Amino acid sequence: MLDASRQPEPLVRVEGLKMHFPIYTGLFRSHTGDVKAVDGVSFDILPGETLGLVGESGCGKSTVGRALLRLYEPTAGRVIIDGEDVAHLSAEKLRQKRPTMQMVFQDPQASLNPRMTLAGIIGEPLDEHTSMSRAEKTQRIYELMDQVGLNRRFANRYPHEFSGGQRQRIGIARALALNPKFIVCDEPIAALDVSIQAQVVNLLEDLQERLGLTYLFISHDLSMVRHLADRVAVMYLGRIAELSPSKDLYSRPLHPYAEALLSAVNEPDPELAARRNRIILKGDVPSPANPPQGCNFCTRCPRVFDLCRQVKPDLQEVEPGRFVACHLFSDKTTAGTTGVPEARIEHNQQGASK
Amino acid sequence: MPNGAKPVLQVRGLKTVFRTRTGEVHAVNNVSFHLQRGELLGVVGESGSGKSVTMMSLLRLLPAPPAEIRAGEVLLNGRDLLQMGADELRDVRGGKVGFVFQDPMTSLNPVFTVGMQITEALRKHMGLSKAAAETRAVELLQLVGIPDARKRLKAFPHQFSGGMRQRVMIAIALACDPDVLIADEPTTALDVTIQAQILELVKELRAKLGMAIIWITHDLGVIAGIADRVMVMYGGQVVEQAPVRELFANPQHPYTRALLKTIPKISGEREARLKVIEGQPPMLSAAPSACPFRERCEYRHDRCNAENPLRRAVDGREVGQGHDVACHWQAPAPAARETAHA
Numbered sequence: 001m002l003d004a005s006r007q008p009e010p011l012v013r014v015e016g017l018k019m020h021f022p023i024y025t026g027l028f029r030s031h032t033g034d035v036k037a038v039d040g041v042s043f044d045i046l047p048g049e050t051l052g053l054v055g056e057s058g059c060g061k062s063t064v065g066r067a068l069l070r071l072y073e074p075t076a077g078r079v080i081i082d083g084e085d086v087a088h089l090s091a092e093k094l095r096q097k098r099p100t101m102q103m104v105f106q107d108p109q110a111s112l113n114p115r116m117t118l119a120g121i122i123g124e125p126l127d128e129h130t131s132m133s134r135a136e137k138t139q140r141i142y143e144l145m146d147q148v149g150l151n152r153r154f155a156n157r158y159p160h161e162f163s164g165g166q167r168q169r170i171g172i173a174r175a176l177a178l179n180p181k182f183i184v185c186d187e188p189i190a191a192l193d194v195s196i197q198a199q200v201v202n203l204l205e206d207l208q209e210r211l212g213l214t215y216l217f218i219s220h221d222l223s224m225v226r227h228l229a230d231r232v233a234v235m236y237l238g239r240i241a242e243l244s245p246s247k248d249l250y251s252r253p254l255h256p257y258a259e260a261l262l263s264a265v266n267e268p269d270p271e272l273a274a275r276r277n278r279i280i281l282k283g284d285v286p287s288p289a290n291p292p293q294g295c296n297f298c299t300r301c302p303r304v305f306d307l308c309r310q311v312k313p314d315l316q317e318v319e320p321g322r323f324v325a326c327h328l329f330s331d332k333t334t335a336g337t338t339g340v341p342e343a344r345i346e347h348n349q350q351g352a353s354k
Numbered sequence: 355m356p357n358g359a360k361p362v363l364q365v366r367g368l369k370t371v372f373r374t375r376t377g378e379v380h381a382v383n384n385v386s387f388h389l390q391r392g393e394l395l396g397v398v399g400e401s402g403s404g405k406s407v408t409m410m411s412l413l414r415l416l417p418a419p420p421a422e423i424r425a426g427e428v429l430l431n432g433r434d435l436l437q438m439g440a441d442e443l444r445d446v447r448g449g450k451v452g453f454v455f456q457d458p459m460t461s462l463n464p465v466f467t468v469g470m471q472i473t474e475a476l477r478k479h480m481g482l483s484k485a486a487a488e489t490r491a492v493e494l495l496q497l498v499g500i501p502d503a504r505k506r507l508k509a510f511p512h513q514f515s516g517g518m519r520q521r522v523m524i525a526i527a528l529a530c531d532p533d534v535l536i537a538d539e540p541t542t543a544l545d546v547t548i549q550a551q552i553l554e555l556v557k558e559l560r561a562k563l564g565m566a567i568i569w570i571t572h573d574l575g576v577i578a579g580i581a582d583r584v585m586v587m588y589g590g591q592v593v594e595q596a597p598v599r600e601l602f603a604n605p606q607h608p609y610t611r612a613l614l615k616t617i618p619k620i621s622g623e624r625e626a627r628l629k630v631i632e633g634q635p636p637m638l639s640a641a642p643s644a645c646p647f648r649e650r651c652e653y654r655h656d657r658c659n660a661e662n663p664l665r666r667a668v669d670g671r672e673v674g675q676g677h678d679v680a681c682h683w684q685a686p687a688p689a690a691r692e693t694a695h696a
Contacts, residue, residue, distance in 0.1 A: 194574075262620065271602075
C-alpha cells in the first residue's frame with residue numbers, strides 16, 4: 001500500500017510548522033516567553049488519505065489542525081494545500097482558498113449558531129462563496145442534508161432541537177457545502193456517546209469514499225484512529241514523536257512514547273487485559289512554555305539515556321515509510337533490535353490487516 | 355443469600371423521579387443490585403442511562419425537589435440509608451461510603467488548601483485532633499502516590515495537574531476507611547497515560563485496603579480491565595448483569611451485544627465497518643411500561659411494546675447472583691455467539 005502511495009503528489013504538505021503563543025507578564029506586559037504549542041512539525045497527506053493525529057491533551061494536535069487552515073497565524077513554516085502555501089496567502093487569496101479546506105469541530109453545541117436555522121447554517125458558506133440563486137441554494141442544502149442523513153423536514157429547525165449526533169451531522173454538512181478537498185476533523189466524536197460515535201464515523205467514511213475527501217483526523221481515541229486512519233502521527237509536547245502507517249504503528253510502535261500510549265489503551269476484553277503488560281509512565285507532561293532541554297519526552301521516557309537530555313532528536317525515516325524522532329533509532333543498525341515487548345508483537349501481528 | 359457472605363451494600367427496587375415543569379422524568383426505575391465485601395462492581399451505560407443518578411440516590415445527594423426517591427431500600431451493612439436521619443446520614447457520607455466524582459477540578463474547593471480538605475473529613479468523622487489529622491493526611495497522600503506529601507498539604511487544587519487532583523480526591527474518599535467507595539467516571543476527564551496511572555493505583559489500593567468499589571463509566575475498556583462484575587444500564591434500568599468475563603464473552607442483551615461491536619479494537623483484525631445502534635436513547639418521560647431499548651433493538655417483537663421485561667437468570671443461578679438479563683428475546687446458543695462476538 002505504501003509503495004503505491006509514494007507516487008501521487010501530496011495534497012497537503014506541512015513543513016516545519018511552528019505555532020508559538022507569546023506570554024506577556026508584568027506591569028508593562030513585556031514579552032517573557034512563548035508557549036510552544038507546535039514546535040516544528042512536518043508531514044504530508046496524500047489525496048484520499050486519512051492521516052490520524054493523536055496525542056494527549058495539550059500536545060498541540062488541535063493547534064496543528066487550526067494552524068493548517070490558518071485559523072491561527074503560524075509563527076513559522078509552510079503549509080501547502082493543493083499547490084498553494086496557505087500560511088503566506090494574502091487575506092483575499094485566503095478567502096478564495098477557503099472552499100477547498102474545511103473543518104469539523106469538536107463541540108457541535110458551540111460551533112453552531114443557536115439563532116440560525118439548520119438551512120441557514122448549512123447555506124451560509126454558499127452565500128459567502130457562490131452566486132447561487134435562492135432556488136439553487138435550497139436545492140444544494142437539501143442535497144447536503146440527504147448526504148449526511150438529515151431529514152429534509154428539519155431544514156427550518158434550530159440547533160437546540162437536535163441531539164449531539166445530529167448536530168455533528170449538521171457540522172459535517174456545513175463543511176461539505178463548498179465541495180472541499182481537504183477536511184480537518186478536530187475530535188469530531190469526542191463529545192458523543194459510544195453508540196452515537198459509530199454513526200458519525202461511518203458517515204465520515206462513506207463521504208470519503210463517495211466524494212474522494214482527504215482527512216486530517218485529530219483524536220485522542222486511539223482505537224477509533226486505528227479504525228479510520230491510513231497513517232498516524234503521534235504527537236508529544238508540540239512535536240511529532242512517530243509517524244507511521246497505521247498497521248505498523250499499532251502492531252509494533254517504535255517510539256517509546258507511542259509504545260506507552262498504546263499500552264495504556266484499555267481493550268474491551270477482560271482476557272486480554274489480564275494478560276497485557278502495561279507500561280505505566282511516571283509523572284505528567286511538562287509545560288509547553290518550558291519544555292525540557294533535549295528530547296521533549298526525556299523526563300518520562302523509560303528508556304532515556306544521556307544524549308536524550310541534551311539534543312532534540314529529529315524526525316527521520318528509520319524504516320520504509322516509518323518516521324521516528326528518537327535517539328534510540330539514530331543509529332539505524334540498532335533500530336530493529338530495540339526491545340519492544342515480545343508477547344504483544346506476536347499477538348498483534350497475527351490479526352493486523354490492511 | 356446463597357453465597358453465604360452477607361453483602362456490604364444491598365439495593366432493592368430503587369426508583370428515582372425528577373419533577374420538572376414539563377412533567378416527570380423517570381431517571382432510575384426499579385434498580386436492584388448488591389455489592390460484596392472487597393468486590394469491584396462496574397456500572398456501564400451512556401449518558402442519561404441513570405447510572406450516576408442511581409449512585410447519588412444511594413446517599414440521597416440529589417436535591418429534593420426536583421428529585422424524589424419514590425421507592426426502594428438501600429441497605430448498608432443492614433441499615434436502610436433511605437430511612438436514616440440527617441445526622442446519621444452525614445456520618446455515612448464521606449465516612450462509611452466514599453465518593454469520587456468525575457471532574458476533580460469542580461469537586462475540590464479552589465479556595466482551601468488540599469490539606470484542609472482532607473483533614474476536614476478526618477476531624478468531622480473520626481474526631482481526630484488537628485495534628486493527628488495532618489499526620490493521617492500525609493499518610494493518605496503518600497498512599498495515593500503524591501510525592502513530597504507534607505509540603506503538598508499546603509498547596510491549592512489549581513497547583514495540581516488533573517491526574518494529581520484525582521489522586522487527592524481518592525485520598526479524601528479513603529480518609530475514613532470506607533466500606534464502600536463509589537467512583538463516578540473518575541478517569542473520564544483524564545488522558546490515557548494518566549488514566550492508566552489511576553487505574554493501577556486503584557487496583558493497588560483495593561488489594562491493600564480491601565474495600566468494595568462501585569466504578570461508574572461509559573468506557574467498556576476500563577471495565578474490562580478492573581471490574582469483577584458488571585451491571586449494564588439503559589434508560590434508567592439494569593438491562594444486564596454478569597461477572598466481567600462472562601459479560602464480554604457471552605453478552606445476552608441486544609444492547610450489550612451491539613455496544614461491544616460499536617467500539618473499534620486496538621489489536622487484531624481491523625473491522626471493515628463499525629456496527630451502528632440506530633436512533634437515540636429514550637426520553638424517560640413516562641413510567642416505562644415497555645422495554646426502554648425497543649425502538650433501537652434489532653430483535654424487537656410485539657411483546658417488547660406491551661411489557662417491560664423483568665430481569666431473568668441466564669445461567670440458572672438466582673437473579674443478581676450470576677448472569678441475568680432483562681429481555682424478552684432469547685440469545686442464540688454459544689456456537690452462533692462466537693461469530694457475533696468476533
